[in-house]
Amino acid sequence: MSDEFKLSETAVHSASNPPxxxxxxxxxxxxxxxxxxxxxxxxxxxxxxxIQPMLISEESLMTAIQETILHGRVISLFNFRGEPTQLADLxxxxxxxxxMSAYVLKMNKxxxxxxxxxxxxxxxxxxxxxxxxxxxxxxRIEPATDRLEVTRQVEALVASVRSLxxxxxxxxxxxxxxxxxxxxxVEQPGLLADIVASALSLxxxxxxxxxxxxxxxxxxxxxxxxxxRQIEILxxxxxxxxxxxxxxxxxxxxxxLREQIKAIxxxxxxxxxxxxxxxxxxxxxxxxxxxxxxxxxxFKELNRVRRMNPASAEYNVSRTYLDWFLDLPxxxxxxxxxxxxxxxxxxxxxxxxxxxxxxxxIEYLAVHKLKPDMKGPILCFVGPPGTGKTSLxxxxxxxxxxxxxxxxxxxxxxxxxxxxxxxxxxxxxxxxIIQGLKRAGTRNPVFMLDEIDKxxxxxxxxxxSALLEVLDPEQNHSFSDHYLEVAYDxxxxxxxxxxxxxxxxxxxxxxxxxxxxxxxxxxxxKIRIAKKYLVPRQREANGLKAGQITFRDTALRRIIADYxxxxxxxxxEREIGSIARHVxxxxxxxxxxxxxxxxxxxxxxxxxAKFESEVKARTAPAGVATGLAWTMAGGxxxxxxxxxxxGKGGLTLTGQLGDVMKESAxxxxxxxxxxxxxxxxxxxxxxxxxxxxxxxxxxxxxxxxSAGVTLTTALVSLVTGRRVRPDVxxxxxxxxxxxxxxxxxxxxxxxxxxxxxxxxxLLPKRNQRDFHEISxxxxxxxxxxxxxxxxxxxxxxxxx
Numbered sequence: 001m002s003d004e005f006k007l008s009e010t011a012v013h014s015a016s017n018p019p020x021x022x023x024x025x026x027x028x029x030x031x032x033x034x035x036x037x038x039x040x041x042x043x044x045x046x047x048x049x050x051i052q053p054m055l056i057s058e059e060s061l062m063t064a065i066q067e068t069i070l071h072g073r074v075i076s077l078f079n080f081r082g083e084p085t086q087l088a089d090l091x092x093x094x095x096x097x098x099x100m101s102a103y104v105l106k107m108n109k110x111x112x113x114x115x116x117x118x119x120x121x122x123x124x125x126x127x128x129x130x131x132x133x134x135x136x137x138x139x140r141i142e143p144a145t146d147r148l149e150v151t152r153q154v155e156a157l158v159a160s161v162r163s164l165x166x167x168x169x170x171x172x173x174x175x176x177x178x179x180x181x182x183x184x185x186v187e188q189p190g191l192l193a194d195i196v197a198s199a200l201s202l203x204x205x206x207x208x209x210x211x212x213x214x215x216x217x218x219x220x221x222x223x224x225x226x227x228x229r230q231i232e233i234l235x236x237x238x239x240x241x242x243x244x245x246x247x248x249x250x251x252x253x254x255x256x257l258r259e260q261i262k263a264i265x266x267x268x269x270x271x272x273x274x275x276x277x278x279x280x281x282x283x284x285x286x287x288x289x290x291x292x293x294x295x296x297x298x299f300k301e302l303n304r305v306r307r308m309n310p311a312s313a314e315y316n317v318s319r320t321y322l323d324w325f326l327d328l329p330x331x332x333x334x335x336x337x338x339x340x341x342x343x344x345x346x347x348x349x350x351x352x353x354x355x356x357x358x359x360x361x362i363e364y365l366a367v368h369k370l371k372p373d374m375k376g377p378i379l380c381f382v383g384p385p386g387t388g389k390t391s392l393x394x395x396x397x398x399x400x401x402x403x404x405x406x407x408x409x410x411x412x413x414x415x416x417x418x419x420x421x422x423x424x425x426x427x428x429x430x431x432x433i434i435q436g437l438k439r440a441g442t443r444n445p446v447f448m449l450d451e452i453d454k455x456x457x458x459x460x461x462x463x464x465s466a467l468l469e470v471l472d473p474e475q476n477h478s479f480s481d482h483y484l485e486v487a488y489d490x491x492x493x494x495x496x497x498x499x500x501x502x503x504x505x506x507x508x509x510x511x512x513x514x515x516x517x518x519x520x521x522x523x524x525x526k527i528r529i530a531k532k533y534l535v536p537r538q539r540e541a542n543g544l545k546a547g548q549i550t551f552r553d554t555a556l557r558r559i560i561a562d563y564x565x566x567x568x569x570x571x572x573e574r575e576i577g578s579i580a581r582h583v584x585x586x587x588x589x590x591x592x593x594x595x596x597x598x599x600x601x602x603x604x605x606x607x608x609a610k611f612e613s614e615v616k617a618r619t620a621p622a623g624v625a626t627g628l629a630w631t632m633a634g635g636x637x638x639x640x641x642x643x644x645x646x647g648k649g650g651l652t653l654t655g656q657l658g659d660v661m662k663e664s665a666x667x668x669x670x671x672x673x674x675x676x677x678x679x680x681x682x683x684x685x686x687x688x689x690x691x692x693x694x695x696x697x698x699x700x701x702x703x704x705x706s707a708g709v710t711l712t713t714a715l716v717s718l719v720t721g722r723r724v725r726p727d728v729x730x731x732x733x734x735x736x737x738x739x740x741x742x743x744x745x746x747x748x749x750x751x752x753x754x755x756x757x758x759x760x761x762l763l764p765k766r767n768q769r770d771f772h773e774i775s776x777x778x779x780x781x782x783x784x785x786x787x788x789x790x791x792x793x794x795x796x797x798x799x800x
Contacts, residue, residue, distance in 0.1 A: 032074055032101050032122060032123070032125070032141070032143065033072060033074060034140060034141065034142070035131055035138060035139070035140050035141075036068075036072075036074050036075055036076045036101070036138070036139060036141060037064035037065075037067065037068055037075045037076070037136060037137065037138055037139075038064075038075070038076050038078065038130065038136075038137040038138060038139035039054075039056075039061055039064070039075055039076070039077050039078075039137075040078055040079075040080055040084065040087075040090060040094075040095060040137065041077055041078070041079055041080070042079070042080055042084060042204070043079070043204045043207070044077050044078070044079045044099065044100065044204075044207070044208070044211070045198060045207060046077060046100050046102060046119065046121045046198075047100070047121050047194035047195070047197065047198050047210075047211065048100070048121045048122065048123050048124070048191065048194060049120070049121060049191065049194075050120070050121045050194070050195075050198055051105070051118065051119070051120045051121075052118075052119055052120075052121070053116065053117070053118050054116075054117045054118075054119060055114050055115070055116060055117075056114060056115045056117060057114040057115075058087065060087060060134075060135060060136040060137075061087075061136060061137075062109065062115045063135055063136050064136035064137070065104060065107055065115060065117055066107070067136075068104055069104060069107055073103055073104040074101060074102070074103060074104075074122070075101070075102050075104060075119070076099055076100070076101055076102075076125060076127075076139045076141050077099050077100045077101075077102055077119075078095040078096055078099035078127055078139070079095065079096045079099065079204065079208050079211075080094060080095060080096075081093075081094060081095060081096055082094075087133065087136075087137060088133060090130065090133060090137055091130065092127060092129055092130050095127060096127075096208055096211075096212065097126055097127050097212075098124060098125070098126060098127075098144055098208075098211055098212040098214075099124075099125055099127060099141075099211070100121050100122070100123075100124060100125065100211070101121075101122040101123055101124075101125045101141065102119040102120060102121055102122060103119065103120045103122055104117060104118075104119055105118045105119060105120055106118040123143060123144075124143070124144040124145075124146070124211065124214065125141040125142065125143060125144055126141065126142050126143070126144040127139055127140075127141060128140040128141060128142055144214055145214070146190045146214055146215075146216050147214055147215050147216065148189065148190060148216040148217070149217075150189075151217075153217065154189055154216070154217050154220065157189070157217065157220035157221060157224065158189050158192060158220065160220075160224050161192060161193065161196060161220055161223055161224060161227065162183055162184065162192075164224060164227035164228065164231065165179075165183050165196050165199075165227060166180070166183060167231055168200070168227060168230055168231060168234065169183070171231065171234040171235065171238070172234060175199070179199060182195060183196075189216050189220060190216040190219065192220075193210070193216065193219045193220050193222075193223045194210070196223050196227065197210040197223055197226065200226055200227070200230050201230070202226060206226060209222060210222055210223065210226075233264070236263075236264055237260065237264075240260055240263040240264065241260075275306070277319075278302065278305055278306045281302055281305070281322055281326075282299075282302060284326050285298050285299065285302065285322075285325070285326065288325075288326055288330070289330060289331040290325070290330050291330060291486075291487075291489075293486050293487060294325060294330060294484075294486045297325075297484075297485065297486050298322060298325045301318050301321055301322055301325075302322060304318055305318045305319060305322070317423060317428075321423065321483075324430060324434075324438070324483070324484065325484075327438050328434065328437060328438055328488070329437060329438075329440065329441055329442050329443045330443065330488075331443065332441065332442050332443060333442050333443050333444045333492065334401060334402050334403060334442045334444060334445075335401065336365070336368060336400055336401055336402065336444075337365075337399065337400055337401035338365065338368070338369045340362055340365050340366060340369070342399075343361070343362065343365055343399040343400065344358070344362055344399075346395065346398055346399040347361065347362075347395055347396070347399050350391070350392075350394075350395035350398070351388055351391070351392060351395055352525065352528055352529045352532060352533070353521070353525055353529075354388065354392065354518065356516060356517075357381065357392060357516055357518070360379070360514075360516060361396055361399065361400075364377055364494075365399075365400070375473045375477075375491045375492075377473075377494065377495075377514060378471045378472075378473065378495045378497070378512055378513045378514060379494075379495070379496045379497070379513065379514050379516060380452070380496075380497040380498070380499060380510075380513035380514065380515050380516065381496065381497070381498045381499070381516055381517075381518055382498075382499045382500070382501070382502055382515055382516070382517050382518065383500070383517060383518025383519060383520075383567075384500065384518075384519075384520055384566070384567035384568055384631075384748070385500060385566075385567075385568050385570065386566060386567070386568020386569050386570035386571070387518045387519075387520065387521070387567060387568045387569070388518070388568075388569070389498040389518060390406070390448065390450060390498060393406065393446060393448040393496050393498075396446055396494075396496065397445070397446035400446065400494070402442070402444060402445050402446050402494070403440040403441065403442050403445040403446070404440075404445060404446050404448070405436040405437070405439055405440045405445050405446070405447050405448065406447075406448040406450055407432045407433075407436055407447075407448070407449060407450065408450045408451055409449055409450060409451050409452050409454065409455050409463070410450070410451035410454040410455075411454060411456060412455055412456065412463050413455075413456040413457055413458045413460060413463065414458075414460040414461060414463065415460060415461025415462060415463050415465070415466045416431065416460065416461070416482070417431060417432055417463055418431045418432060418433060418463050418466035418467055418470065419431045419466045419480075419481055419482045420434060420481040420482045420483035420484070421482060421483060422482045422483065423483060423485075428483055429483060430481050430483040430484060431466075431481055431482070431483070433447075433470055433479070433481070433490070434481050434483070434484065434488065437488075437493075443489065443492050443493070444492040444493060444494070445493060445494070446494045446496060447493045447494065447495050447496070448496045448497075448498065449467075449495060449496070449497040449498070450497075450498050451498065451499070451500075452467075452497040452498065452499050452505060452509075453499035453500055453501050453502070453503075453504045453505050454504070455467075464505070464506050464509050465506075467509055468508055468509060468512065470490060470495070471495060471497075471509065471512045471513060472512050473491065476489075476490040476491055476493075477489050477490065477491040497513055502515065517747075519567070519747040519748055519751060520566070520567025520568065520635065520748060520751045520752075521567070521568070521569065521751075522751060522754060522755075522777070522778055523557060523560050523561070523754075523755065524777070526556070526560050526569060526572060527553055527556045527557060527560070529569060530551070530556050530569075530572060530573075530576065531551070531553075531556070534569065534572065534573045534576050535549075535551055535576060537573070538573065538576045538577045538580045539580055541577070541580070542577070542580040542581050542583075542584040543584055544580060544583065544584055544587065547594055548583065548587055548593070548594045548595065549579075549580060549583045549594065549595050549597065550594070550595070550596045550597065551576070551579075551597045552596065552597060552598045552599075554598060554599050555597045555598050555599055555601065555602050558599040558602045558603070559572060559575050559576065559602055559606070560572060561611075562602075562609035562610065562611060563575050563602075563606055563609065563610050563611070564610075564611070565610075565611045565636075565755070567635065567748065567751065575606060578605065578606060579597055579601075579602065579605050579606065582605045583595045583597075621723065622717045622718055622720075622721050622722060622723045622724075623641060623642040623643055623644075623714055623715075623717050623718035624639060624640070624641050624642075624714060624717070624724060625639075625640050625710045625711075625713040625714040625717060625724045625730070625797070626638070626639060626640075626710070626724070626726075626728065626729040626730070626758070627639075627640055627706075627707050627709075627710030627729065627730060627731060628706075628729050628730065628731040628749035628750075628752055628753060628761070629704075629706065629707070629731075629749070629752075630704075630706070630744065630745030630748050630749060635745060635747075635748030635749040635750070635751050635752030635753075636752050637729060637752055637753065637756045637758070638695065638707065638710070639695070639696055640693065640694075640695055640707065640710050640711055640714045641693070641694045641695075641696065641714065642691065642692070642693050642694075642711075642714040642715050642717070642718040643691075643692050643694075643718065644689040644690070644691055644692075644718055644719070645689065645690050645692070646688065646689060646690070647688070647689055647690025648687065648688075648690065649686050649687050649688075649689070649690065650690040650691070651665070651666070651669060651690070651691050651692075651693070652690065652691070652692040652693070653665055653693050653694075654692070654693075654694045654695075655694050655695030655696065656695075656701045657695065657703065658701065658703025658704070659703070660703050660704055660705055661695075661703050661704060661705075661707060663705075664705050664707055664708040664711055664733070664734070665693055665711050667708060667734060667735070667736055668708055668711040668712040668715055668734060669691065669715060670736060671712060671734060671736060671737075671738055671790065672712060672715045672716055672719065673686055674736075675738070679716060679719070679720055680720065681719050681720065685719060691715070691718075693711065693714070693715070695707075704743075705733040705741075705743065706731045706732060706733060706743035706744075706745075707731075708732065708733045708734035708741075709730050709731065709732040709733070709734055709740055709762070709790070709793055710730055710731070711734075712734055712790055712793075713730065713793060713794065713797050713798070716794055716798065717798060720798075722798040722799055722800070723798070723799050724797050724798060724799070725760070725797060725798070725799055727758055727759040727760055728758065728759070728760045728761075728762065728796065728797050729753045729756070729758045729760075729761055729762070730761070730762035730763075730793060730797060731743055731749055731761075731762075731763060731764075732762070732763065732764040732767075732787070732793075733764075734790060738789050738790040738791065739788065739789060739790075740764045740765065740787050740788055740789060740790060740792075740793065741764060741766070742764045742766040742767045743764065743767065746763065746767050746770040746771070746774070747770070747774050747778070749761075750774060750778060750779065750782070750784075751778065753782065754778070754781070754782060758782070759781070759782065759783060760782070760783045760784075760785065760796070761782060761783070761784050761785070762785050762787055762793055762796055762797060763784060763785070763786055763787070764786070764787065764788075765786045765787060765788040767786070768786050771784075
């Protein structure tokens with residue numbers, strides 16, 4: 001017989017021989033205080049006078065037991081109503097109102113291990129309230145007294161209990177012999193019902209019902225029902241053993257137990273839950289439109305599920321695997337919006353400018369309209385932060401009428417994040433690509449791979465290599481996820497990647513994507529975007545109505561010039577939000593009804609200007625030149641300072657310069673020394689002076705060849721005493737022969753010069769081809785000089 005039907009000998013002894021007051025052995029529990037420590041349990045199997053061992057691992061509950069040992073030894077035990085909750089969130093409604101008071105007999109705890117406790121039930125109690133949760137749960141309780149009126153009905157029920165329990169003992173010979181003696185000797189009806197209930201294998205709900213039944217007559221009736229059910233199960237078990245004994249051998253114990261359960265269900269007329277679940281899965285798989293390979297793999301796994309024990313770990317693994325097959329959109333797709341004019345209107349509504357990207361999306365729609373089975377393009381938006389790359393993906397999905405999914409790849413270092421884990425690992429899941437498609441519910445969403453330039457790699461693999469298959473139109477029709485182990489078609493997905501820089505993206509991965517650059521915005525564009533998008537968004541976010549806050553163009557221009565210095569719009573929106581919150585505060589205090597924001601209000605609310613143009617002040621002395629640089633945040637201006645002191649011809653470079661920039665400085669000095677006579681520099685100047693070149697903002701690393709022209713101009717200005725014109729900026733690489741070589745980031749650098757208020761820009765002649773991407777309004781007010789040699793730069797940049 002299973003141990004489930006055995007009552008511990010200690011419990012039997014304590015029930016049949018309850019300790020007398022003052023007798024040796026177990027001490028008599030004292031009276032119950034009104035406030036005692038509370039131990040919430042999942043399955044309380046303790047009745048009055050019974051003894052039960054307990055294992056406690058929760059720190060706060062161990063503290064409660066230790067405190068109880070010192071103060072009275074009485075605790076309260078209550079069952080959870082449903083699933084257990086955290087002790088910090090424990091409420092009285094989470095527990096059954098009727099529990100047991102118990103006396104702590106023994107306590108033992110090993111270092112670092114759980115606490116072993118032996119408790120004896122005292123009496124039923126009612127939970128009034130939970131008085132405290134810290135440092136451990138404390139309950140306010142009151143006795144729950146049995147209600148008993150001895151009648152002939154009660155006597156008949158007691159006789160029935162004795163008779164039925166005797167039959168249980170006969171069918172379950174493994175039970176302790178003392179139970180038979182106790183069955184005849186215990187005179188109290190309530191105690192008899194409790195002892196019998198504690199000896200039976202009951203569900204926690206049935207055991208709690210017995211505990212909660214204070215009317216002894218009803219408790220006896222309930223125990224009789226439980227005894228009859230127990231007898232029926234035991235008789236069926238004996239019958240089933242005889243039926244199937246010849247079908248199995250001694251090495252098939254697990255199979256034997258499953259057959260027993262199956263036969264029990266058949267005898268009771270119940271359907272086997274495992275078989276029913278497998279049939280349900282089969283029906284869903286039949287209805288699901290799956291590719292042939294996926295269908296074969298799914299039904300093969302389903303056949304394995306039918307043969308598994310539901311209690312095994314492999315069963316849950318296979319069940320989860322089949323759920324993924326059923327939840328993935330193998331053939332479900334949304335219908336594309338092929339109205340090109342409507343798509344154009346949606347893109348224009350959501351974003352200002354960005355004509356190149358909008359044109360590419362409209363081209364995709366046009367080709368898709370003519371050739372519906374075309375493969376999805378792989379686009380990569382590259383640009384400074386805050387230029388609208390991520391929001392543009394949502395807008396594209398809306399224009400196409402598709403679902404939008406975004407995953408962030410920043411900091412991802414594990415290849416399994418892309419391809420998934422093999423099912424041999426505990427807790428294995430598909431990769432982020434498959435998970436994203438499950439969330440979308442369609443096989444053709446707009447799928448954004450955000451921050452693809454910030455992928456990492458370590459001993460767990462290289463995620464960028466795993467993306468090669470995802471982003472290759474020739475391969476992604478049969479993408480293989482390690483978890484699914486069948487091919488999945490990604491060719492209908494429109495993948496859009498975003499990045500701030502291209503340098504950190506591996507070459508093979510970059511080669512698979514169509515690169516589309518996003519430059520920064522001019523001041524005029526920022527003003528238009530602020531009026532159309534940013535101001536309404538911040539007004540709504542701060543609870544203001546349309547007429548309660550108005551921004552003048554001059555106020556927006558003041559914010560852009562004095563409080564932000566960026567290629568994108570994030571800081572601009574942040575400052576607009578600050579002003580909107582200030583106005584919202586005034587409106588809430590009923591100090592104003594509406595506010596018109598001009599430059600004075602901007603200065604009053606935002607405080608002193610954070611940025612100011614320092615071009616004229618910085619370039620006033622000789623030896624200082626203004627260069628143009630490209631950063632991850634867009635274009636910026638860069639001051640290069642040079643000075644000389646008596647020495648022996650040494651060169652010092654400071655400002656956290658990289659190796660390429662140091663080499664550019666050395667090349668610049670070599671060219672200047674080679675042209676000493678043409679520049680009217682004394683022959684012994686360099687042998688009698690040490691030179692020091694410094695790039696301010698010394699905490700920021702700087703590198704690249706594009707400062708060569710500016711370094712040379714600053715050196716020539718220093719040694720000739722001719723100052724550099726303050727309204728001129730320049731960029732370009734220099735060769736030892738004085739040639740000005742092309743550089744990158746021209747559009748961003750032009751925008752930076754315009755933001756800084758410069759009037760003239762010197763650019764390499766070979767960069768003239770890049771100007772076809774720059775709109776005329778971006779260069780309005782700027783004079784662009786394209787130069788081939790360093791002599792032209794000096795003639796245009798230096799004052800007479």
